[in-house]
Amino acid sequence: xxxxxxxxxxxxxxxxxxxxxxxxxxxxxxxxxxxxxxxxxxxxxxxxxxxxxxxxxxxxxxxxxxxxxxxxxxxxxxxxxxxxxxxxxxxxxxxxxxxxxxxxxxxxxxxxxxxxxxxxxxxxxxxxxxxxxxxxxxxxxxxxxxxxxxxxxxxxxxxxxxxxxxxxxxxxxxxxxxxxxxxxxxxxxxxxxxxxxxxxxxxxxxxxxxxxxxxxxxxxxxxxxxxxxxxxxxxxxxxxxxxxxxxxxxxxxxxxxxxxxxxxxxxxxxxx
Amino acid sequence: xxxxxxxxxxxxxxxxxxxxxxxxxxxxxxxxxxxxxxxxxxxxxxxxxxxxxxxxxxxxxxxxxxxxxxxxxxxxxxxxxxxxxxxxxxxxxxxxxxxxxxxxxxxxxxxxxxxxxxxxxxxxxxxxxxxxxxxxxxxxxxxxxxxxxxxxxxxxxxxxxxxxxxxxxxxxxxxxxxxxxxxxxxxxxxxxxxxxxxxxxxxxxxxxxxxxxxxxxxxxxxxxxxxxxxxxxxxxxxxxxxxxxxxxxxxxxxxxxxxxx
Numbered sequence: 445x446x447x448x449x450x451x452x453x454x455x456x457x458x459x460x461x462x463x464x465x466x467x468x469x470x471x472x473x474x475x476x477x478x479x480x481x482x483x484x485x486x487x488x489x490x491x492x493x494x495x496x497x498x499x500x501x502x503x504x505x506x507x508x509x510x511x512x513x514x515x516x517x518x519x520x521x522x523x524x525x526x527x528x529x530x531x532x533x534x535x536x537x538x539x540x541x542x543x544x545x546x547x548x549x550x551x552x553x554x555x556x557x558x559x560x561x562x563x564x565x566x567x568x569x570x571x572x573x574x575x576x577x578x579x580x581x582x583x584x585x586x587x588x589x590x591x592x593x594x595x596x597x598x599x600x601x602x603x604x605x606x607x608x609x610x611x612x613x614x615x616x617x618x619x620x621x622x623x624x625x626x627x628x629x630x631x632x633x634x635x636x637x638x639x640x641x642x643x644x645x646x647x648x649x650x651x652x653x654x655x656x657x658x659x660x661x662x663x664x665x666x667x668x669x670x671x672x673x674x675x676x677x678x679x680x681x682x683x684x685x686x687x688x689x690x691x692x693x694x695x696x697x698x699x700x701x702x703x704x705x706x707x708x709x710x711x712x713x714x715x716x
Numbered sequence: 717x718x719x720x721x722x723x724x725x726x727x728x729x730x731x732x733x734x735x736x737x738x739x740x741x742x743x744x745x746x747x748x749x750x751x752x753x754x755x756x757x758x759x760x761x762x763x764x765x766x767x768x769x770x771x772x773x774x775x776x777x778x779x780x781x782x783x784x785x786x787x788x789x790x791x792x793x794x795x796x797x798x799x800x801x802x803x804x805x806x807x808x809x810x811x812x813x814x815x816x817x818x819x820x821x822x823x824x825x826x827x828x829x830x831x832x833x834x835x836x837x838x839x840x841x842x843x844x845x846x847x848x849x850x851x852x853x854x855x856x857x858x859x860x861x862x863x864x865x866x867x868x869x870x871x872x873x874x875x876x877x878x879x880x881x882x883x884x885x886x887x888x889x890x891x892x893x894x895x896x897x898x899x900x901x902x903x904x905x906x907x908x909x910x911x912x913x914x915x916x917x918x919x920x921x922x923x924x925x926x927x928x929x930x931x932x933x934x935x936x937x938x939x940x941x942x943x944x945x946x947x948x949x950x951x952x953x954x955x956x957x958x959x960x961x962x963x964x965x966x967x968x969x970x971x972x973x974x975x976x977x
Contacts, residue, residue, distance in 0.1 A: 543844050550835065
């Protein structure tokens with residue numbers, strides 16, 4: 445979209461009834477690296493791509509534990525995401541303290557959405573530039589929600605956000621009908637496969653992705669690298685020789701890095 | 717020093733009593749703001765509540781009396797109320813504080829219903845909420861002068877718990893407040909067992925209530941029994957227990973000890 449005279453303030457409507465600043469905030473979500481969520485009747489899996497600022501630095505954390513029964517994956521301005529995760533943790537723990545009972549996910553996302561809405565209606569604020577995939581478990585089962593900078597929230601069987609998420613979404617669209625009855629292992633496998641779609645050619649390694657699971661009788665936790673690699677090995681071809689494999693990998697890694705650099709020129713350093 | 721008369725002043729914001737208290741230097745007196753909004757003693761009180769878990773849920777019994785000190789002043793007070801879909805609250809102690817608690821819970825249940833999302837407050841949540849309220853009030857030295865019994869059933873699981881006015885809270889298979897702790901609990905410890913039928917449960921509660929009727933000065937012979945199961949709450953109509961006073965020892969109580977009673 446192009447610059448116009450109605451996009452300076454979040455409190456200015458355009459003649460066609462749009463709030464451009466809010467839409468620009470949603471663009472920021474698309475710049476972040478991919479995050480994916482899927483759910484079955486009893487489990488929710490959140491996965492993300494580990495993108496590092498440079499080879500020298502470590503990758504930014506995009507998945508946060510909110511409570512034993514709720515996790516969140518973010519895409520966009522990680523700083524905003526961190527602040528909102530802290531808010532979610534606070535709400536969850538306050539509820540647990542008063543009622544000794546886990547906060548129902550549906551109620552948490554509404555509070556989160558209301559918080560985001562406030563920023564779309566104050567002239568001295570700006571919308572949060574982060575999309576949140578909130579996965580959680582409550583009395584009525586497993587849920588996956590997407591919270592938008594606009595203050596909207598939607599419930600999903602599976603969803604992907606961030607850059608190159610369309611590829612993941614296409615993959616998920618083909619498979620989502622079976623997710624409700626999926627086993628935990630199949631759900632994890634589908635999540636990693638969806639992540640692979642967003643990498644577009646880059647070899648999938650366990651160091652490139654973070655996967656988290658929560659479910660009935662299973663509190664939120666991250667999968668360790670070994671478990672992820674085991675799943676990857678079930679469908680990725682194993683490199684023939686270590687040396688060749690190493691070289692090939694280095695070349696493959698260099699190529700997407702260049703492509704990524706060229707394509708992401710407009711990506712601000714604060715977005716991951 | 718002579719005492720000055722108490723002066724009342726009513727502020728638009730809130731009521732407060734101002735006591736003028738003479739202090740040592742004679743001429744000037746200091747106004748101490750006595751915070752009359754703090755509960756210092758209970759006035760109209762309800763006596764024991766006894767409750768047990770049984771096969772289908774929880775049974776709770778209470779009489780309908782409200783004592784004003786040693787006068788049995790009110791005889792139609794319902795001390796057990798349904799809370800939401802899944803809980804039943806019984807209270808002993810200051811009746812006005814019980815009514816205040818019902819107002820808090822009413823708001824809580826209202827907000828819970830307004831979410832309209834398939835989640836609802838169960839007895840565990842209500843019990844913990846009440847524990848927080850009671851404990852916080854105790855910390856402010858302004859307690860709600862009640863001992864509360866919270867029973868309920870949700871998703872097939874029975875729950876029975878108690879909160880005191882200082883915020884002590886626990887769960888058990890059978891609970892009682894006030895005199896019930898001393899008179900009813902020993903009976904329950906001997907005779908309660910899991911999966912009591914409704915009839916047996918009522919008989920057991922009536923046995924406890926009869927003892928309380930004989931021995932508790934603030935008990936009256938007009939009681940209600942409330943039942944809570946997965947289906948909901950029912951509070952019985954008030955009724956009386958049969959009592960027996962023809963024990964031989966009552967016939968000529970002073971025989972052998974003239975002048976005693």
